[in-house]
Amino acid sequence: MNGILALVIAYFLGGIPFGYLLVKLASGKDVRTEGSGNIGATNALRAGGPAVGIATLLLDAGKGYLAVWLAALLTNESAAWMSAAALAVIAGHAFPVFLKGQGGKSVATYAGAFLYLTPLPAVAAMAVFIITVAVTRHISAGSVLAAGTSPIGVWMIQHPPAAVLLASVFASCFVVYRHKSNLERLRAGTESTFTWKHAAGGPVRQVWRHR
Numbered sequence: 001m002n003g004i005l006a007l008v009i010a011y012f013l014g015g016i017p018f019g020y021l022l023v024k025l026a027s028g029k030d031v032r033t034e035g036s037g038n039i040g041a042t043n044a045l046r047a048g049g050p051a052v053g054i055a056t057l058l059l060d061a062g063k064g065y066l067a068v069w070l071a072a073l074l075t076n077e078s079a080a081w082m083s084a085a086a087l088a089v090i091a092g093h094a095f096p097v098f099l100k101g102q103g104g105k106s107v108a109t110y111a112g113a114f115l116y117l118t119p120l121p122a123v124a125a126m127a128v129f130i131i132t133v134a135v136t137r138h139i140s141a142g143s144v145l146a147a148g149t150s151p152i153g154v155w156m157i158q159h160p161p162a163a164v165l166l167a168s169v170f171a172s173c174f175v176v177y178r179h180k181s182n183l184e185r186l187r188a189g190t191e192s193t194f195t196w197k198h199a200a201g202g203p204v205r206q207v208w209r210h211r
Helices: 002-014 018-027 041-048 050-074 079-094 107-117 119-136 139-158 162-178 180-188
Strands: 192-198 204-210
Touching: 002 050, 002 079, 018 041, 018 050, 041 050, 050 079, 050 107, 079 107, 079 162, 107 119, 107 139, 107 162, 119 139, 139 162, 139 180, 162 180
Parallel strands: none
Antiparallel strands: 192 204
């Protein structure tokens, strides 16, 4: 029963739409009607500014980490239940009951969940993300490449139980699939690029444009 409880908690934790809530509080906007319509950190950044975007990123990652930590606590660190909780929290973010299933692409929640489950490979995946975004200026490219290569890192660095490796593969495929529209735009050369610039005499702001 503890394992089932861990999955239920993980799903509902994942379903907390931090991007939606923070943008609504900060600006009164519905993040689902702004930019890409996504509730994740990238679109929250567009709709609410840097503070909202960073807070959304940290909270979305935090709920992933917390879900797996609670599963470890409830199931005596069962690899199978922890892996299942990682998938449940990712699913909760993507299909939140609180927003009638209209969720995000689960990148930050995926990162947080696997930061607990497979810490060193997760750090390696974050490095892939940062380098890719720095080179391409496409957050979607960084997300897809980091997620797509993550199972390789899990296998090579951690040599985990089969349940953990399978969860990594499934979660990676899911995150990549959620970016299918971004991949189409990347192929077409119309995907938004991201840069940071200093506004004259003002704070750092984000600039989104199309090539």
